[in-house]
Amino acid sequence: MAVDLVGFLGVVLVAYLVPGPDFLVVVRSAAEHPSKGRAAALGAQTGLCVHMLAAAAGLSVIATRSPMVYDAIKLMGAAYLVYLGVRAVLAARRAARERRSSNETATYAPREDGPARGRFRSGFTQGLLTNVLNPKAALFFLSVLPQFADGDGSLARQIFLLGMLDVIIGVVYWFALVVVAARLRALLARPTVRHRWELATGWSFIVIGVSVAAAA
16 A cells, blocks of 8 residues: 555645644643643544544445535534634633623632543544534545545555544644643733633634524
8 A cells, every 4th residue: 555645644734734623622721721622632532533433444434425414514513613612702702791790809729620530521522523523524534535545455444544644633733732722821810810811712603603504
């Protein structure tokens, strides 16, 4: 099997460097707690595995060739992104009201966001659903990966191997991003910065979700 690994790695790296829903979920989770950020990263890459296996099995062909199925996936993904955004915006406003009512001026400690098991489950679920409900990930495996495969070999096997390489690269990238985001926790613990961060990420989710729904 001869594949264009250089070209493939270039495309994958560019795809990860361009911020999208996965980026927002991982960074926002890591800002709350490093373990939640790692869980979100693992969830996103697990979702990527779902798309990879579906593409290798040919299931993505059915989804992308059926406008109704494709649009349904897009709308579900858009709805979930809007849900995450609305929840973040409401949380930011609720925290602001609580600070005003208590006249709290001290700097907050970084938020622990519940027990460790709850943090992992929350982060993993958000990362998984955000990726699984993103049809662009399915299209990537269905239309982009085959371009770097050897036409003389087993396409399904090559898509699987290239997909696994994509997943491994993603885990390394996301975990490095979690380290950077976690170092900013002290900054994000400041009430004003935290409020602006929650609003910015929340509205970003909403804008992305609405744009996805409008394109469906």
